[in-house]
Amino acid sequence: MTGLYLGLMSGTSMDGIDAVLASDDAGPRVLGHIHHPFSPALRETLMALNASGGDELHRAAQAANAVAMGYAAAISALLAQTGKSAADVTAAGCHGQTVRHQPGAGYTLQLLNGALLAELSGIRIVCDFRSRDIAAGGTGAPLVPAFHHAVFSHPQRSRAIVNIGGMANITCLPAGGEVSGFDCGPGGALMDGWIMEHQHSAYDAGGAWAASGKPLPELLERLLAHEFFSLPPPKSTGRETFNLQWIRNALTGGAAPADVQSTLCELTAAAIAGALNMHCADAAEVFLCGGGARNDSLRARLGERLPGRRIATTDELGIAAELVEAAAFAWLAARTLASEPGNLPRVTGARGPRVLGAVYPA
Numbered sequence: 558m559t560g561l562y563l564g565l566m567s568g569t570s571m572d573g574i575d576a577v578l579a580s581d582d583a584g585p586r587v588l589g590h591i592h593h594p595f596s597p598a599l600r601e602t603l604m605a606l607n608a609s610g611g612d613e614l615h616r617a618a619q620a621a622n623a624v625a626m627g628y629a630a631a632i633s634a635l636l637a638q639t640g641k642s643a644a645d646v647t648a649a650g651c652h653g654q655t656v657r658h659q660p661g662a663g664y665t666l667q668l669l670n671g672a673l674l675a676e677l678s679g680i681r682i683v684c685d686f687r688s689r690d691i692a693a694g695g696t697g698a699p700l701v702p703a704f705h706h707a708v709f710s711h712p713q714r715s716r717a718i719v720n721i722g723g724m725a726n727i728t729c730l731p732a733g734g735e736v737s738g739f740d741c742g743p744g745g746a747l748m749d750g751w752i753m754e755h756q757h758s759a760y761d762a763g764g765a766w767a768a769s770g771k772p773l774p775e776l777l778e779r780l781l782a783h784e785f786f787s788l789p790p791p792k793s794t795g796r797e798t799f800n801l802q803w804i805r806n807a808l809t810g811g812a813a814p815a816d817v818q819s820t821l822c823e824l825t826a827a828a829i830a831g832a833l834n835m836h837c838a839d840a841a842e843v844f845l846c847g848g849g850a851r852n853d854s855l856r857a858r859l860g861e862r863l864p865g866r867r868i869a870t871t872d873e874l875g876i877a878a879e880l881v882e883a884a885a886f887a888w889l890a891a892r893t894l895a896s897e898p899g900n901l902p903r904v905t906g907a908r909g910p911r912v913l914g915a916v917y918p919a
């Protein structure tokens with residue numbers, strides 16, 4: 558990766574757009590970043606597109622335009638903030654907004670009008686990274702483990718990277734061994750949904766509400782019985798599987814909302830810890846990234862469930878937790894333009910390494 562790249566990520570939590578300006582002239586470095594929240598209206602539109610409904614082709618096309626306009630505004634603000642212009646940037650790696658992820662049915666859908674974004678930004682756009690991996694028989698996710706391996710691995714220390722967004726995924730980086738990774742279950746999406754329903758907040762800041770309640774052991778046990786948790790990798794998941802309706806179906810009535818929140822926090826911790834114990838047993842260092850790394854209750858519960866391991870955030874490794882995934886898409890765009898593969902077949906189950914993405918020239 559030489560030159561300047563932009564990386565833009567909007568994940569399953571649907572909180573908005575994280576954008577970074579990155580360079581690799583002295584190791585991958587983030588030179589600037591910005592977060593643009595989605596407007597409540599766009600968030601609602603995108604959330605509704607996670608399920609079938611009337612006139613959805615038109616609604617999806619309009620939403621893809623709105624996402625492109627949001628990405629363009631984030632790019633413009635980030636360039637102004639860093640004193641750069643479009644001409645300084647080699648390309649922007651853009652994730653788009655997942656509204657369906659159905660590798661079993663042969664597709665995944667990240668809404669983003671790449672042509673419109675190239676037109677609005679004057680920058681070469683690389684997007685639709687996941688489809689090629691699925692075309693090659695993979696699950697299309699997670700794609701971040703290759704980046705985690707490139708920037709966070711250590712020759713003598715076995716590490717694990719845990720990305721906690723709306724869903725959570727794990728990358729195992731054994732010292733001198735082969736990288737592996739998979740989605741391990743829900744990240745913050747269930748906690749976000751529950752606190753929105755009961756307290757009208759977008760997320761549980763610091764996990765304070767979860768900390769005010771007590772986990773409900775029977776509910777936790779019912780939720781952990783979901784077959785996804787015991788499936789062997791490769792595996793990936795999304796809102797199709799882990800959503801509030803699933804929680805409502807598991808509730809027997811009479812539970813205090815704060816105790817349910819506490820249980821959902823425990824569920825995320827248990828899913829992550831279980832996956833680490835099963836697949837990254839020798840990783841003595843666990844680095845958290847994604848917005849969920851800022852959930853103190855979740856970190857405390859992870860600490861309890863992972864005795865003997867050091868739990869930290871990727872801030873320590875030089876990339877702030879909330880910027881890692883956007884930085885990964887800047888890196889993936891550079892891989893694409895260099896005709897280098899971006900997927901790891903061991904992780905996604907694809908038939909082989911593939912150069913990912915679709916390119917819209919500036």
Ligand SMILES: Nc1ncnc2c1ncn2[C@@H]1O[C@H](COP(=O)(O)OP(=O)(O)O)[C@@H](O)[C@H]1O
Pocket residue numbers: 566567568569570571572573575721722723724745746749759760761762763764846847848849850851852853879882
């Ligand atoms: N201070 C915080 N305390 C608790 N949770 C947080 C905090 N900041 C962010 N989060 C969580 O992180 C999520 C966003 O993380 P992000 O990495 O952007 O996920 P995604 O890629 O799915 O959008 C929020 O929805 C929220 O659940």
Ligand SMILES: [Mg+2]
Pocket residue numbers: 566567568569570571572573574575722
């Ligand atoms: Mg996000």
